[in-house]
Amino acid sequence: MGVKSFIAQYHVDFRLKDLNGLAAIANDFDLIGLDCDGTTSVFHGSEPDGRIIETLLAIAPKAEMISNSSFDGLKRIRDIYGALMPVSKMVGFGILKEPHLLRFNRGGGLRVLKYLPTQGIFYDCTEQLVSGDRLLEKITSQYQKPNPLVLLAVVALAKQEKRIPEKNPRVLYVGDKYSTDVRCANQAGVEAARVPTMGQFSDLREWRIDYVAARLLFDLPFGGFMSWLASTGWRDDKEKSDEKIKDLPGRRVV
């Protein structure tokens, strides 16, 4: 990867003071993906921050929670936000490690959809892999942000279920971390919004990488130059990624 495309992964389209900043831009988007820990609540928090509840309620019809949590963590997030919006993560089962979208529907049960990214096809494996809230197979691999696959799958599914336009939907991903959320958005070719982390970072290593490497480079005055660099490279990448999203056809879930 060249320096230019590396920097482009850190491009931020919207720097928000907190999640309430979404109120001013939410109408421009067809779908809004949200990070959980540090973005809508403190790390492993048991409830959303009270100051952002109204905004969450307002954007909920077009919002999707996308997480890097464990399966137990995903259930915790479902317990908090599942009535408002779908909650998803991407994993692999067995030695083939094919990507499967684990997805709690809004207010509903768990679905598992095998995802074939190049063809944009989903196979519904819920019957074989799910019993109530339990998975019948062991998760053997994780497709975690900054891997854009989970975000691309959520967008492709929204197209197939006709919740967003097939052609050029406007998608935003909102998170607190550069190393996972912002990079994931840019690699998926969607717009990126960053909010400052609510509460503490989950560990010191993350803090060093994210806060020191990315925040100092991209947020402080010197960051004006870096952000400009990011935006110049970002245009090429984004066009390519738009093609990638467009290439994912609106086929039915098989």
Ligand SMILES: [Mg+2]
């Ligand atoms: Mg976070």
